[in-house]
Each structure stands twice: as C-alpha cells, then as structure tokens.
Amino acid sequence: MAFEQADHPELWAFLEALRPGEILSGVVAAVERFGVFVALDDGPAHPGFPGVGFITIPExxxxxxxxxxxxxxVGQRVSGEFLQFDTWNLEARLSLRATQPDPFQTFADQVSVGEELTGQVTMLVPFGVFVRVADGIEGLLRHGEADVGDTVTVVVAGIDRKRRTLELSPH
Incomplete structure (x- = not known):
C-alpha cells in the first residue's frame, strides 16, 4: 500500500524534516513478526499503521x-535513532540498537589475536561450531567437534570489526 504525499501533507512534512542520527521517542504501539510500530511523541498519526515510527527486527x-x-x-517507551524516511510507507525508520554501545566492538577492544578464551558451544553447523566466549559474543570454531553446552578452550584466530565476526581456532 503506497501512501501519496498529496493525501498526507502534514505527515510528509514531519518525516521530511527529520535528519539521520536524530533521536526520536515514543511508545510501542504494536509488535509484529516483521517489526515494531512506534507512536512518536511529536509525530502525527499514521493513516494506515499503528505508528509513524518503525523498527525492523535487526535494529x-x-x-x-x-x-x-x-x-x-506494547506500551513501552522507547527512544531510537532516525535512520531514514521510508517514502513508500510514510514511516520514520528507527534503530534502538544504534543508541546502545556495540558489544562486539567493546569485546574487540579487550582481546587480541592469539589470546586464549574459554567458552560454551551454542550451535553446531556443518563446518564447525559456534562458541559463546562472552555475553552476547560468539565466534566460529571451524571444523570443531563438540556438543551444544560443552565448555571448550579456544584461541582467537581473527577479529573482523566491520563484519562483526570472530574466528576461533582449537587450543
């Protein structure tokens, strides 16, 4: 469903005035499997959705x-960073995670390649296992053999800050 600028001039003007990086606050109006609608404090009502703000699942x-x-x-107050004006849906795309420190970058600041870590196996994949080495931080141990829940000792083999990946090797 496309919303035309001419049909909703107040909403269009509000959204057009927003700038990337701006922090917007509001109340969660609906939680769907594809994202979260937010009724923004300073925003007009949306003609078809529960809120003008929208947060995709990854954000x-x-x-x-x-x-x-x-x-x-639903009903929770949130503040998110404005990412972009979705002109098709007449929405302000928001990010909650952009307002929080990235735990991967914090972790990467504290460890170095060659460092030994202990962690718990969280998932088995055909090419290895994923190991949780810190709260919210998992790395891939290629060709590792272990069961989910096992505690293993690994060595940091690589840290890719841009892709947010951690490569592990056996101890």
Missing part, C-alpha cells in the same frame, strides 16, 4: 533474540 538489539517481545512490549 532492535545487538544480541540475538527469539522474538521482538524479548526486547520491547
């Missing part, structure tokens, strides 16, 4: 979670 938090309701609930 809710840095950590892995099962459902959006693990992070927010």
């Amino acid at each position: 809710l938090a840095w950590q892995r979670f099962d459902a959006a309701t693990d992070i927010v609930e």
Whole structure:
C-alpha cells in the first residue's frame, strides 16, 4: 500500500524534516513478526499503521533474540535513532540498537589475536561450531567437534570489526 504525499501533507512534512542520527521517542504501539510500530511523541498519526515510527527486527538489539517481545512490549517507551524516511510507507525508520554501545566492538577492544578464551558451544553447523566466549559474543570454531553446552578452550584466530565476526581456532 503506497501512501501519496498529496493525501498526507502534514505527515510528509514531519518525516521530511527529520535528519539521520536524530533521536526520536515514543511508545510501542504494536509488535509484529516483521517489526515494531512506534507512536512518536511529536509525530502525527499514521493513516494506515499503528505508528509513524518503525523498527525492523535487526535494529532492535545487538544480541540475538527469539522474538521482538524479548526486547520491547506494547506500551513501552522507547527512544531510537532516525535512520531514514521510508517514502513508500510514510514511516520514520528507527534503530534502538544504534543508541546502545556495540558489544562486539567493546569485546574487540579487550582481546587480541592469539589470546586464549574459554567458552560454551551454542550451535553446531556443518563446518564447525559456534562458541559463546562472552555475553552476547560468539565466534566460529571451524571444523570443531563438540556438543551444544560443552565448555571448550579456544584461541582467537581473527577479529573482523566491520563484519562483526570472530574466528576461533582449537587450543
């Protein structure tokens, strides 16, 4: 459903005036499997959605979670960084995680390649295992053999800050 500028001039003007990086606040109006609608404090009503603000699932938090309701609930006050004006849906795309420090970057500041870590195996994949080495931080141990829940000792083999990946090797 496309919303035309001419049909909603007040909403269009509000959204057009927003600038990337601006912090917007409001109340969670609806939680859907595809994202979260936010009724913005200073924004007009939306003609078709529960709120003018919208947060996609990946922009809710840095950590892995099962459902959006693990992070927010209807009626909760939130503040998010404005990312962009979605002209098709007449929405302000927001990010909650952009307002929080990235735990991966903090972790990367504290460890170095060659450092030994202990962690718990969280997932088995055909090419290895994922190991949680800190709260919210997992790395890939290629060709590792262990069961989910096992505690293993690994060595940091590589840190890619841009892709936010941690490569591990056996101890």
